[in-house]
Amino acid sequence: MSYFVLGILAISFGASFRFKSERRSLVKLFKFIFWSCVILFFIFLFYQTRQQFLLWQNNSPSFYLLPPYRDISYFLGYSFYVFFAKPIVALLSAIIFLCLARFFNWKFGERFFEEEEPYFGALSIFLVGYPGWIFYLLITLTSGLAGAAITKRRFSAYYLWFPIAIFVIIIINIWLKNLSIWQTLKF
DSSP states (O other), X not given: OHHHXXXXXXXXXXXXXXXXXXXXXXXXXXXXXXXXXHHHHHHHHHHHHHHHHHHHHTSTTGGGGSTTTSOHHHHHHHHIIIIIHHHHHHHHHHHHHHHHHHHHHHHTTSOSOOTXXXXXXXXXXXXXXXXXXXXXXXXXXXXXXXXXXXHXXXXXXXXXXXXXXXXXXXXXXXXXXXXHHHHHHOO
């Protein structure tokens, strides 16, 4: 799944370069990409849930974990915890970020972000997932503050959203997943 996510982030990064140079508004495009990714991701999760049910149904010991031997709530609780809990937390975090970024950007006269940047961040937060989005936001905030300190003026993280997300996913898969702090944050 992470190769698919890396591909989406790389394509989104390329689209941000390509269409920004043409001075097109990317809000509609990235709104579409964000919600399409959410829908496709949850379709995949429902497919995984169905496959898990069929696996348990056709396996002798796990057959007794399904109805009529057990209530269906056991399987639904298991599926929610295993498949849906982390993506739902990531989606809620992405939506909260999107709403707050758009609100504060509007309130302060478009000072913080370009018009489409909140969707860059929301897409990246959702695709990095939980608990990776915590590290993602820390690295993005640090990069933005470092850029502002170096240039001593307004610093746009426009071209940093997607590369940082790709970097965080790679670091998670190579290094962070073996650390105790990562195991503590996971549920």
